[in-house]
Amino acid sequence: MKNHHRSVKILRRGDLAKLTGCNLETIRYYENIGVMPEPPRTSKNYRAYDESHVGRLRFIMRARELGFTLDEVRDLLALVDGGVQTCGEVQGLAISHLASVRAKIDDLKRIERVLSSTVAQCTGDDVPECPVIDALTEVT
Amino acid sequence: MKNHHRSVKILRRGDLAKLTGCNLETIRYYENIGVMPEPPRTSKNYRAYDESHVGRLRFIMRARELGFTLDEVRDLLALVDGGVQTCGEVQGLAISHLASVRAKIDDLKRIERVLSSTVAQCTGDDVPECPVIDALTEVT
């Protein structure tokens, strides 16, 4: 049996995709925009990833799930990569991101209030009068 | 004085933009994608809008503010334009949209919880240990 735990197992793009649940094409995209590093290539020009790339990609995906933009992810990675990152710097990014998340929640809640109160007035009948349309058409 | 209330005053694109607060280019965009009708043109090929276009554009803008996608707006307009729209049909669209708004709120709230509890653990010091980075790097 080759490839037991002695040698460093290389991963191809598809392997990395499967391990992380990331879309195959997205990996290449992340490389293009510089959030994933250009990996070494095999003699046949295939990308050769290792465990470190799995970690990096998982980091990116987790940050994206938390709603950080790719620009923000780049900032976070720069701090991590720089090795000089301090808790204070990272906290700053997270706090300002948190503020924008809260703003979005407030916006959506406002929308939710308007929509639900409007829908509540609907008869749901086969009649052409509709409070939703009225609300949208309103000349107020 | 010409153009007192007797004749129908025509509006140019810039007028429509000013009246509604819509961006000038966005009006053309809405025409291209078919949510605004192609207006008649003057002899010099200028778009000639009237009051009905103001109403239509305001409708679109209000729906967008409420988070309806342009596809959903198209559906709403089709119901209104068809003349056969019933309160029930419109209510259906609004309800399903409401559901997606609520889902988005829930997502963001989850993110908010994770972020705020993580940030709360930060010391904010000039040290390289950072709970935010830990949360992102976590191998759990």
Added chain:
DNA sequence: CCTTGAGCCTGTATCAACTACAGAGCCTAG
């Protein structure tokens, strides 16, 4: 009369964050 500026026209490029596809190369199993 001429110029200058404002407004309009068109088509096309840009943004985020992906996703997808075409056309080619490579490798392995049957």
Added chain:
DNA sequence: CTAGGCTCTGTAGTTGATACAGGCTCAAGG
């Protein structure tokens, strides 16, 4: 030996706009 599955590249499409270039037209001022 060939069929398939994987990889490679570059490029296009998505949503909802926004911006810009290059060219017309029009009204006012000098």
